[in-house]
Amino acid sequence: MKPIHVGLLGIGTVGGGTYAVLQRNAEEITRRAGRPIQISIVADKDCERIRQITGGSCRMTDDAFAVVSDPEVDIIVELIGGYGIARELVLQAIANGKHVVTANKALLARHGNEIFAAAQEQGVMVAFEAAVAGGIPIIKALREGLTANRIEWIAGIINGTTNFILSGMRDKGLSFATVLQEAQRLGYAEADPTFDVEGVDAAHKLSIMSAIAFGNSMSFEQAHIEGISQLDPADIRYAEQLGYRIKLLGITKRTLEGVELRVHPTLIPAKRLIANVEGAMNAVLVKGDAVGATLYYGKGAGAEPTASAVIADLVDVTRMHTADPEHRVPHLAFQPDAMVDLAILPISEVVSSYYLRLRVEDRPGVLADVTRILADDGISIVAMIQREPGEGEEQTDIIMLTHKTVERNIDAAIAGIEALPAVKGRIIRLRLEELL
Amino acid sequence: MKPIHVGLLGIGTVGGGTYAVLQRNAEEITRRAGRPIQISIVADKDCERIRQITGGSCRMTDDAFAVVSDPEVDIIVELIGGYGIARELVLQAIANGKHVVTANKALLARHGNEIFAAAQEQGVMVAFEAAVAGGIPIIKALREGLTANRIEWIAGIINGTTNFILSGMRDKGLSFATVLQEAQRLGYAEADPTFDVEGVDAAHKLSIMSAIAFGNSMSFEQAHIEGISQLDPADIRYAEQLGYRIKLLGITKRTLEGVELRVHPTLIPAKRLIANVEGAMNAVLVKGDAVGATLYYGKGAGAEPTASAVIADLVDVTRMHTADPEHRVPHLAFQPDAMVDLAILPISEVVSSYYLRLRVEDRPGVLADVTRILADDGISIVAMIQREPGEGEEQTDIIMLTHKTVERNIDAAIAGIEALPAVKGRIIRLRLEELL
Incomplete structure (x- = not known):
């Protein structure tokens, strides 16, 4: 069976993981997808890195724009990150009729409305399971697994860095700054940890889940965001005495007045399963009116867990890329003409x-x-x-x-x-x- | 948009829940599915029950075979249970070119190979999210969410009755027989609880997950099955002293020698998230080589949680029913010609x-x-x-x-x-x- 051709943009941690897993599990993935999924060309500004990882087994370039225009390529995997050049590349790929798989939560949270509209217009798919909670198939659960439900709320531990730090602060009674340093030493926090510790990364992911849950347009700009850098270990101890744990939660809830969209440290009962999610792990709790509460737990970051989500999307797109667009799952779960514009509540409400x-x-x-x-x-x-x-x-x-x-x-x-x-x-x- | 027409077989607990949720969330479900999903005819031996639940809003009959031959019906929802008449009805529906949605784990565990072969032959879908772990979208996670992975093992709490009893035995130090009586009084256990407490129901569900995880044919007959009726509260206490909880787990694992397929009471470390799944809740832990361990948790039974899974399948089938079969997800995750026949290990191995x-x-x-x-x-x-x-x-x-x-x-x-x-x-x- 003829392989489907993938153009990979960025071969850093997740790109390298995606390449490795596609190679290692090629036989099993082909047995599922019905045809081989082949990375045909890789773009990275560091061609030596491409050579090291791929062993020269595919074409390479330092020009990502050449890949999105490559006539051989069916699907673009965008793993560059950020919302500058990545946005241009994704929009160009869509304009060229390519399907896109991306792990880029910042891009979708900020420019998702534009990107999904363009994809709809061109009849291509933009898949993004890897953008939220790494390898946990939470986008699939929300978009397809819970379609019977009126979703009431979502509460997620969707940033591993902050959960690692909170676990350390609680276990050892140490300050935020001390545990942050340890997290940086162990590779759980970046040199500039602002996006993670101030809740911005979690808010990106939450915005995406909120749009899918409620059929609402992407509303990251209206999110209320507080991080954990001001959190005092004394409050973790007092909360514990009262039977609660403090987690950085992303919460989105539908109320009669509007949609809540907020990230902040939150006390939750210690006996809840999600309160016992420790270290860099992620978990998302979803409340539907029919199913009740369901929880999804796993690794929210890292090379291979994220690659797992990227490749699941590649299999989905491979299956559906010649299908009529009406057979496909809508990007944001609801049919494009059935999306609504629900107001995001200010935090005071x-x-x-x-x-x-x-x-x-x-x-x-x-x-x-x-x-x-x-x-x-x-x-x-x-x-x-x-x-x-x-x-x-x-x-x-x-x-x-x-x-x-x-x-x-x-x-x-x-x-x-x-x-x-x-x-x-x-x-x-x-x-x-x-x-x- | 023209509705898709559903014929419902059996309007007991889950059937009633399915009817109720489809009515209540009709608008939201239509916005997702792209067209209305309408129950056009209901078969139940108790026509008065149909009338009470539907208020006479659809056609009714006491002849289920009339429904599977009804020319107006696109999709059959089989909620009769068992593997006698249900098998005949499902095979007849397939022969008539109808898609089937079923919650019937016993039927699939025993006759899945025959049923999926017939469906493949006829180019129709048989969807069965509701057959395993109620409302938790675990079939979707295994079939579609984790396609990048070589799945190593699955361990699940997939029978709510036994988990309720084990929680009660541990909390209160009571005997199996005493807690069983309480479970029966509260409706968590049936009058004849054999299938649940002896592990047969869990083995049905496990067999389905095992086939999907490994691309293996359905092998329920080779499963090793032990229930909890012989479990002594003393062992629950001793396990606790050693840092373990006892859960009835369904475990399937791929080894070099073959596939393990076993249901039995199992000690697991008390600090694992799955060890803290209490009462009638279900949870499935899946270990993939790329993603690591992921956990899926929720209500494994009940009218509306199970209806949630039935309707998710209805939405999937609605989306795909006019699509080319090659675009569809294979019934058991792997393409039919890529299924294998792995040996099930005897328990001694x-x-x-x-x-x-x-x-x-x-x-x-x-x-x-x-x-x-x-x-x-x-x-x-x-x-x-x-x-x-x-x-x-x-x-x-x-x-x-x-x-x-x-x-x-x-x-x-x-x-x-x-x-x-x-x-x-x-x-x-x-x-x-x-x-x-």
Whole structure:
């Protein structure tokens, strides 16, 4: 059977993994796909790297644009990353009638609406399983596995770097900065970790899942994003005492008022399966109205786990590339003419439970003042602990968990409480989700 | 857009759920599928039940054979169960050129080879996501999400009844019989629970997953099956002391010697995510060479979770029913001409670690005799605990965990140890898997 021809753009970690797995499992993949999947040409600015990895078994170039115009190539695999040159290449490939497989979450989160419209227009597929949660087939689950459901919400640990750091902070009681250094030494964090630790990478992935879940256009720009760099190990300990773990979650939820789209450190009950996802692992919890909660867990990054997703897409595209477009799964799960424009809620309109930590003078009446302000803003308290002040200490910590309330009420209450003379410094506020 | 017409066979729990979800989420499902999915005719021996559920909104009959021959029907949903009349109906539907969606694991495990061959011959699809692990899209993950991988093994909690009972036995220290009664009272176990508690239902599902994972023909008849009815709460406690939980796992593994296909109570490390799957929930752990371990978790039974899988299949079939068969995903993941006939290993040839519990006279020298026999059979011990005998008690329990060994060695050692005069009664033997 005639092979399908793939042009690979970028042969770094994931590109090298994709090449290696396609070689190693060629026989098994062909038995599934019905025909061989062959990397015919590779573009990388480092031709020596191409030679080392491929052993000169395919054509090579340092000009990625030559690949997207190559008449022999059926499918482009874009593994360059970023949204500059990658965007141009993907759009050019589509214009040339090539199908595209990409792992580029930043590109899709920022330019997905443009890219999917172009692909629709040209009748080509843009597949992106590798863009979210590495080797976990979560895009397939959302697009195809849960089509019966009205999806209510998704909550995911979708950034391995931050989960590795949070696991380290909890296990060893160390600060963010210390564990970050260890993560960098072990290769779990990049030299400039900003995109990961500040939640931007998670927000890219979350935006893609949200669009698929709700048939909404890609809305990364409206996402609320908080990272973990400001997280204090003390809050991890207090949360633990209250039966919760802190994870950096990407949460998207459909409400009557609009769609929530937010990434932030979140308290979740320690007994939930997802609370026990440790180290660099990823997991996504999806709540559908018919199926209930389902969880998908695995490696969210790395050469071969990501290659696993890239190649799964290659098999899908190989199967469908001569099929009528109407037989294909729509890019964002819903038929293009059935997509909607749901508003993304500002964070002040989000409803959540809250964890509050206050530093207060250790004297009678303070708690009464604090709880009065909360009550005036309609906020009820579910649990409270007060740290026993040390010998001679005049201040102590109060930690409270609240019932659900809209965020603007908490903002108002926090402003009121911080104005009390007995309350010292800023109040620490974290969101809490029961994930039921 | 013209609806696709579905004929529903059986409107019990899952059939009723399927009808309800298709009605409730009609708009959203149509937006995904590109056209309405309409139940046009329902067959059930209880026409009053059809009338109650559908409100007379579609045609009804007590003759299922009339439905599979109905010229208006495009897709048959078979929810009758069993492998008598259901087999005839499915084969007749295929012969009539209808696509089939079924939740019937027993039918596929026993007659899958015949059914898929017939479907291939007729160019129709037989979809069966609902046959394994209810609403969890595990068939899709195995058939499509992990196509890059050489799958090494699968280990699944794929029977909710037994997992509910095991959770109850562990939580409350109660006997199998007591918790079974509670499960029956709550509707988690049937009046005749044999198929569930003896592992047959899990073996049906395991056989299906094994065929898809390895491109092997369906081999249910060669599966090794042990249930949980003989499990003693004492062993759950001892396992816990050693850091393990006992779960009824379906395990299939590809080895150089052949394919393992076995269902039995299994010790697994308590810290694994899958060890913390409680109650009636299901979870499947899949190890691929590229992706590593991925886990899929959710409700494995119930009206709407199972309906979620049935309808996902209906959407897939709706999308593909006019497509060329070559564009479709092969029934068992591999192209029909690329299926193989791998031998299923007899249990005596399976390699595993073991948990052994011996009742022995509490006197010096016994342990030396026992360990000598194990050593002679090439079995090394990883951990051991000996119960402190009570006041005046002359016997005690020894619990040992072994390194990996082939089962026939353990059989030989057990026979030798049971022949020792100081060893009383039968030795309890359970298998142990690290799941790494």
